[in-house]
Amino acid sequence: MTVSSRSTRFLRLPTPRNLGYSFNWAGRIGLAVMLFWAVVAIAGQWLAPYPPGEIVGWDYFGGMSREFWMGTDYLGRDILSRILMGARYTVGIALGAVTLAVAIGVVLGMIAAVLGGWFDTLLSRLLDAFNGIPSLLFGLVVVAAVGSSIPVLILTLTAIYMPGSYRFARALAVNINTMDFVTVARARGEGTAYLITREIFPNILGPVLADLGLRFVFIVLVLSGLSFLGLGVQPPNADWGALVRENIEGLSLGAPAVVFPSIAIASLTISVNMFIDNLPTRIRDRSD
């Protein structure tokens, strides 16, 4: 039975579906929205109808009009342009931070699981202690001390989210580490680098990717939170969180200026989750 299904597989075209990498509609919609925001983040500069920092309308908290599709903000700046430019900050900073956090966390986690002993204990306790500091408070202190700039924001967010990623990867790697194939590799005399890259990493990839997606969403939210407190991206530039903050007074007026940035945040975070939850089973459930 396996043989026949195998031979037909070779005859078919190597489309994602035939290779077992297809995924369902919820995942595809998520991916489409993510790609849309990625394009906006790169090309927002040229797409924006007005310069984002310029006061173009005389009416503050203006409604939606043909001229200003998403209304104007508290100073009369075009919200659409500001959202398009804000995508760059939100997506860029969050992506940078999540990549760093997960990369460092996963590598340290796997090393701790493979080496065990005092290295594992020391690192785990250290990061646990670090994890105990409330994330917004930590961000507040760092930004207040060093000042806000994009590298500082990325590193701060990385520091906040790395311990969680470490814990997660370590827990997964500890399970894989006890499997017989890792024991066989150890008995063969393989070094730590081989064990983590070839034996363990491929088997924790699925859950780690899911974790990466979740962490990305958290980072977007914390970044928005920091900006909301005035510690994120500094004016006249603004990420989406900052847009919500500057225009919060408009909420009582029902201004689109506060609604649209919120929708942008929601659409990005939800679509990332939709995509991650519906990753191809081939990637997601590899270890099963």
Added chain:
Amino acid sequence: MTGTSLVSVRDLKIGAVTDAGRKVEIIRGVSFDIAPGEILALIGESGSGKTTIALSLMGHARSGCSIDGGNIRVGDHDVTGMSEARRAGLRGTEVSYVPQSAAAAFNPSKRIMDQVIEITAIHKLMPRKQAEARARDLFRALALPDPDGIGQRYPHQVSGGQLQRLSAAMALIGDPKLVIFDEPTTALDVTTQIEVLRAFRSVMEKTGMAGVYVSHDLAVVAQIADRIVVLKDGEIQEVGTTEQIIHSPHHPYTRELLAAFEPVPHVPVGGRDVPEDRAVLEVSGLCAGYGATINGEPKAKVLKNVNFRLERGRNLGVIGESGSGKSTLARAIAGILPAYRGSVHLGGQKLEPALHARSKEDLRRAQIVFQLADTALNPAHSIGTIIGRPLSFYHGLRGAKRDARVAELLDMVRLPATLRHRLPAELSGGQKQRVNLARALAAEPELILCDEITSALDTVVAAAILDLLKELQGELGLSYMFISHDLSTVEAICDDVLVMYKGEVVEALPATRMSSEATHPYSRLLISSVPQLDTGWLAGLEQDPELVAAFAQR
């Protein structure tokens, strides 16, 4: 026949939907009857559908499966036509189930008595007092120690064999007409198995209930069943009385099963004189254990002063029950668990106890093969990568040379070379174990430590692996250290046997004269406990109760 039978199954078809959305037929038109008070055995290899059929008698199909056709009648109830709520009412009172792993079937946080009488509470059969009294009667009938007090204990406070009997009590308390036993003794040690089988037999005889006994072990089934149904790939191959199936099977598949059961005595290949210094493995005073080390000794000591010697080209069997330290011995020799005392010499050369202290060359010369091929192969790597790694690691082979050697090794273990592009999940259990062997052979070792390598395989597949091992030994001059709890496997491949008990070697024997020459009481108990393919074996078996009390961990 239909008028008198308790259970009748007609043209049963069960299908399943795979992860890929493909429909497969698991059971293809199975029909049989069970008379009241009769015990019917379902025999077959893994994947033959025996458990699926047994579960369908309760109207239950595992998730992803569905009963697609045919009908099942139990007593006056048409199980296939019922609503799920009515089926639930049937379970426990008409049909009940004894699972394979009693340890997994009991809730560790509740007292045993509460769990045993749960069925009477769910179906509101009798008041609690009466139910407890009935449970105590069952405990007595199942020969459990301290029948009045055992119900107050928690599951972890009784042994595995006792827990299995308690799960039978749980199944019997609702006074069902039919009891399904799903491989209830497979996970038990042989000495424990006897007691459990005896208890099952006597209680079934007393109550006169009908039973379905699912097993892959013909010898066990011969002790308890009246009739046997032989299954393969969801179809019945042969039905007959136990006597007929065992002594005059008609179907070729049944014959194959029986043939695989008969041990073929091993003829040593290295029969010629071996010089004294040609020991491939020499172990003296080996001690190893787990846990935190205090004064250089670990807290939990497993191996206690193990000594033996294995000549080149010969095979050593290590037998013993679970917890006897046989796997620990293999791990200590391989260096996975560093020994804290004693020495291991491989080919006359001393091996360091710890893995990282050993040289690559030392590691290459002794390879270890594990029991579960599923977990011993990295699911993310292709077969070619798995076998190729030791080639480049030990021998520095690259590219086309490596590929050619991989194909050669696959051929050695009788697998097609095209298999190297596949992932382990796409292979059968027997194929995986062959790949596992090929990986060990890739290192070109002198000694292979085989840790229960055939225990998880079906009898026919296991017999083929043993043949392969013998063949390879002839070609490559290997020596095996063969760890197993199954005496017939050891008999089939080994020259000498070590009997282990609680971390000590109690006796060393030549394998061919194992049953006649054993002198240590534990070895005798262990050897006499292996079920024989004879319906009268259990009834006629006599064991010294003092011996049993001293050694069996029941």
